[in-house]
Amino acid sequence: MTEVERAAELLRAGELVAFPTETVYGLGADATNPQAVAKIFAAKGRPQDHPLIVHLADAGQLDAWARDIPAAARTLAAAFWPGPLTLILSRRPGVIDAITGGQDTVGLRVPKHPLALELLREFGAGLAAPSANRFGRVSPTTAQHVRDELGAAVAMVLDGGPCAVGIESTILDLSGPAGDQPAILRPGMITAAAIAAVLGQEPAAARAPGTHVPRVSGSLDSHYAPGTPLELVSSDGLVFAVRNAIIRQERTAFLASMAQPIHHELISWRLAPAEPEPFARALYASLRELDALGCARIVVQAPPGTPGWAPVLDRLRRAAY
Ligand code: TXA
Ligand code: MG
Numbered sequence: 001m002t003e004v005e006r007a008a009e010l011l012r013a014g015e016l017v018a019f020p021t022e023t024v025y026g027l028g029a030d031a032t033n034p035q036a037v038a039k040i041f042a043a044k045g046r047p048q049d050h051p052l053i054v055h056l057a058d059a060g061q062l063d064a065w066a067r068d069i070p071a072a073a074r075t076l077a078a079a080f081w082p083g084p085l086t087l088i089l090s091r092r093p094g095v096i097d098a099i100t101g102g103q104d105t106v107g108l109r110v111p112k113h114p115l116a117l118e119l120l121r122e123f124g125a126g127l128a129a130p131s132a133n134r135f136g137r138v139s140p141t142t143a144q145h146v147r148d149e150l151g152a153a154v155a156m157v158l159d160g161g162p163c164a165v166g167i168e169s170t171i172l173d174l175s176g177p178a179g180d181q182p183a184i185l186r187p188g189m190i191t192a193a194a195i196a197a198v199l200g201q202e203p204a205a206a207r208a209p210g211t212h213v214p215r216v217s218g219s220l221d222s223h224y225a226p227g228t229p230l231e232l233v234s235s236d237g238l239v240f241a242v243r244n245a246i247i248r249q250e251r252t253a254f255l256a257s258m259a260q261p262i263h264h265e266l267i268s269w270r271l272a273p274a275e276p277e278p279f280a281r282a283l284y285a286s287l288r289e290l291d292a293l294g295c296a297r298i299v300v301q302a303p304p305g306t307p308g309w310a311p312v313l314d315r316l317r318r319a320a321y
Contacts, residue, residue: 003158004115008122010155011036013091018121018132018146021082023169023188023286024139025057025146026129027154028119037098037128043153045293046135049087051101052128053086053169056110057120061212063108065091065126072182072199073174079198082112085170085190099128105175115160131168138224138291138319141284142167146279159319166281167315172203189280224318226291228253230298232320241299242267253290256301268293272301276308283312287319 001009014036023096027043031054035117041048058300060079062069066089073087087237091106100106111117118128128132131139132146132154140146143159170188173197183204185234196202238254239261245252247266253268254260257279260269270286273279290298300316303309 004118004122007154007156007158010125011123015040016040016153017119017153018140018150018154018157019113019129019130020145020158020163021055021113021116021118022082022112022163023165023167024090024163025132025143025157025213026111026116026127027132027146027150028055028121028127028129030126031099031126032038032096034098037096038083040128040130040190041098044133044135046130048098049101051103051105052099052130053084053107053109054095054126055116055129056108057124057128058082058110058193059119061094062089062108065092065095066090070174070178071206072201076172076174076188076195076198077110079124079190080190081110082117082229083163083190084188085109085195086169086171086186088173088175088185090175093094103173105173107171109169111185113160117159117163119158136225137170138284138287141281144282145285146289148212158166162281162285164281166283166285167311170311175257187314189277189311191307193307224315226287226298226319227289228293228295228298230300230316231304231321232300232316234302238299238301245296245299245301247294248296248308250296251293253293253295253298254301255286255290257303258301268295276303276312278314279309283315284301 015153029040041239068090086107086109088105095106109180111283141163144159170190171186181204251266254268255272257272291297
């Protein structure tokens with residue numbers, strides 16, 4: 001039996017299997033089995049009303065999970081799947097409440113990782129898979145991160161190497177009434193501009209209050225946080241932050257794209273990539289490593305406010321909360 005065959009068998013038996021995707025590692029369970037899905041919530045320590053993304057082998061399975069699918073959803077699926085885009089659609093009757101958080105919508109995506117796709121094909125149905133971390137903590141981007149954090153709670157971890165994208169998928173809500181503007185609920189590396197180029201319509205950044213707003217746990221303010229307090233500072237503030245750490249006699253870890261200005265035994269300096277894609281790819285592993293140093297704080301140089309950096313800045317702001 002291959003590893004993937006064994007993984008599919010464990011999933012059929014209602015066990016949890018962590019698997020790699022292009023974004024982060026997912027904690028997978030049979031999306032039609034309420035007992036299996038309950039194990040996800042227990043392993044993560046996640047509140048019950050937070051919905052889960054269902055992962056599919058291909059867009060042909062959309063109709064098994066969603067109804068009243070707008071043309072825009074099929075267009076986006078054709079353009080971006082497999083890839084880091086989750087579509088929120090009206091759920092089909094029969095999709096269990098544990099998946100949808102009791103809402104009338106379901107989140108669906110086809111991940112772009114050969115091992116994930118092999119597993120989904122072998123399993124033959126939808127896999128519920130949130131990021132394979134404890135609730136509110138940094139998402140895992142290697143198999144070892146999952147083992148470190150969830151240990152015996154998972155029956156198996158498929159190792160597909162480090163994730164290529166490094167931050168979670170873009171979530172786009174298409175479940176509004178016909179003619180409604182699609183809304184980005186969580187920014188990701190599939191940007192508003194890329195979506196607009198395909199749809200010929202700019203997605204909304206967030207829905208106006210009072211209109212239909214699905215719950216997204218990724219939109220809680222304190223999310224993706226390391227245990228060590230994290231501070232975001234401008235490039236001008238970095239030198240000040242270094243001096244401050246030395247004056248206060250506090251061991252401090254820095255993640256910055258500029259070179260270390262002052263060398264001192266209390267300062268750990270990690271160079272960050274100067275472009276959004278490599279920055280995102282390395283971000284969560286860097287935060288875990290800096291967290292493990294046991295410093296008084298982690299100081300991160302804030303990236304530019306340009307659109308390309310928006311998804312990275314979103315995760316950093318939540319980590320700093
Ligand atoms: O890249 C990703 O999306 C990763 C990989 C493993 O696929 N998954 C991931 O799952 O980030 P999770 O559960 O950590 O975050 C999924 C987000 C949650 O914030 C959840 O609330 C939201 O998607 N979500 C899922 N279904 C939804 C729905 N029907 N309506 C609104 N939000 C939904
Ligand atoms: Mg998550």
